[in-house]
Amino acid sequence: xxxxxxxxxxxxxxxxxxxxxxxxxxxxxxxxxxxxxxxxxxxxxxxxxxxxxxxxxxxxxxxxxxxxxxxxxxxxxxxxxxxxxxxxxxxxxxxxxxxxxxxxxxxxxxxxxxx
Amino acid sequence: xxxxxxxxxxxxxxxxxxxxxxxxxxxxxxxxxxxxxxxxxxxxxxxxxxxxxxxxxxxxxxxxxxxxxxxxxxxxxxxxxxxxxxxxxxxxxxxxxxxxxxxxxxxxxxxxxx
Numbered sequence: 558x559x560x561x562x563x564x565x566x567x568x569x570x571x572x573x574x575x576x577x578x579x580x581x582x583x584x585x586x587x588x589x590x591x592x593x594x595x596x597x598x599x600x601x602x603x604x605x606x607x608x609x610x611x612x613x614x615x616x617x618x619x620x621x622x623x624x625x626x627x628x629x630x631x632x633x634x635x636x637x638x639x640x641x642x643x644x645x646x647x648x649x650x651x652x653x654x655x656x657x658x659x660x661x662x663x664x665x666x667x668x669x670x671x672x
Numbered sequence: 673x674x675x676x677x678x679x680x681x682x683x684x685x686x687x688x689x690x691x692x693x694x695x696x697x698x699x700x701x702x703x704x705x706x707x708x709x710x711x712x713x714x715x716x717x718x719x720x721x722x723x724x725x726x727x728x729x730x731x732x733x734x735x736x737x738x739x740x741x742x743x744x745x746x747x748x749x750x751x752x753x754x755x756x757x758x759x760x761x762x763x764x765x766x767x768x769x770x771x772x773x774x775x776x777x778x779x780x781x782x783x784x785x786x
Contacts, residue, residue, distance in 0.1 A: 561714070594777070601675070602715075602763060602777035648715060658705055658767055658775045659728060662715035 559584045561651050563663035570639055571671050578634045578666050580649030586610075588654035591625065591632045596646040596665070608632065639670045674698065676778035678764050684784045690752040693781045697746070697766030704747050705767075705775065706739060710760040718762075721747060722770075754785045 560583040570576050582591065593605040606616065608625055616623045620637045636643050646667050650660040677696040685691050697704045706718040718737070719729040723744035732739070736755070741747040751758050761782050767775035 566712075600681075600761075600779035600782075602765075602780075604774055604776070607774070650715075658703065658765065658770075659717050659720060660707075660715075661717070662707075662709075664712065664714045 559586075559589075559651050559653065559661040561649050561661050561663035563647075563649055563666050565666045566664070567667045567669070569669045569671065572640060573638050574670075576636045576639050576643075576668060576670075578636075578647050578649070578668070580632045580634065580663060582630050582632065582649070582651045584651060584653070586653050590652045592650040592652070592660065593623065593632075593634050594648045594650065596648065598645070602648070605634075636668070639668075641670050641672055644668060644670045676764055676766050676776050678762075678778040678781050680781060681779065682782045682784075684786060685754055687756055687785055688753045690750065691754055691783060693749045693751075693762050693783070695747045695749070695764030695766075695778060697764070698768075698776055701766035701768050701776075702744070703767040703770060703775070704741060705765040706747070706749055707763040707765065708760050709763065709780075710757070715763065718749075751783075754783075756785050759783055759785045 562581045589610045591608045594602045622635045624633045646665045648665045649663045652660050679694045702723050704721040707715050709715040717731040720727045721741045724741050738750045761780040763780045765775040765777045767773050
């Protein structure tokens with residue numbers, strides 16, 4: 558069985574602060590994929606990143622960065638110098654080796670960035 | 673290029689009524705998925721179509737839910753009769769090729785059963 562846990566329900570920060578979202582996963586697959594999605598107030602789920610289990614390199618994309626640690630089964634997401642437009646619900650998700658988008662999602666973390 | 677489109681965006685119905693949700697995937701995408709998020713909980717997989725065939729419907733909660741994808745284009749998800757616990761946001765996603773391409777999600781349909 559696969560499980561994704563996002564322990565933080567809500568995070569509130571002031572603009573320009575950094576915010577880190579935690580994601581811990583459980584899987585028996587040796588090959589799997591991890592994802593982060595953003596759900597802005599408009600409702601759609603916006604793909605942010607996909608990472609396979611063999612690639613433990615951290616990744617940076619603009620103000621976003623991801624820290625994948627297989628040893629602790631974690632795939633954490635950091636927003637640096639947060640902006641009001643970053644306010645959204647963020648979901649971490651996991652799929653099996655088939656990469657068939659049968660995703661297991663966490664419950665989501667609501668991020669509020671105050672001006 | 674149009675994204676994944678879902679209709680309606682909101683629906684409020686009474687317990688016992690029938691509701692049909694529609695999803696129009698991105699043109700040319702053979703794979704179509706339905707997911708559901710009950711308030712405050714995780715988003716859960718419902719089923720997966722490849723063209724018009726149901727590839728995996730292991731997430732469908734019970735036989736009150738019926739999904740179809742006639743002709744392999746748009747899909748409908750019917751709930752009959754609706755119960756209070758069916759309230760939530762129903763998401764649809766589509767992808768072009770399994771294992772190779774990203775899936776795109778629609779904006780969801782918020783269903784409220786009163």
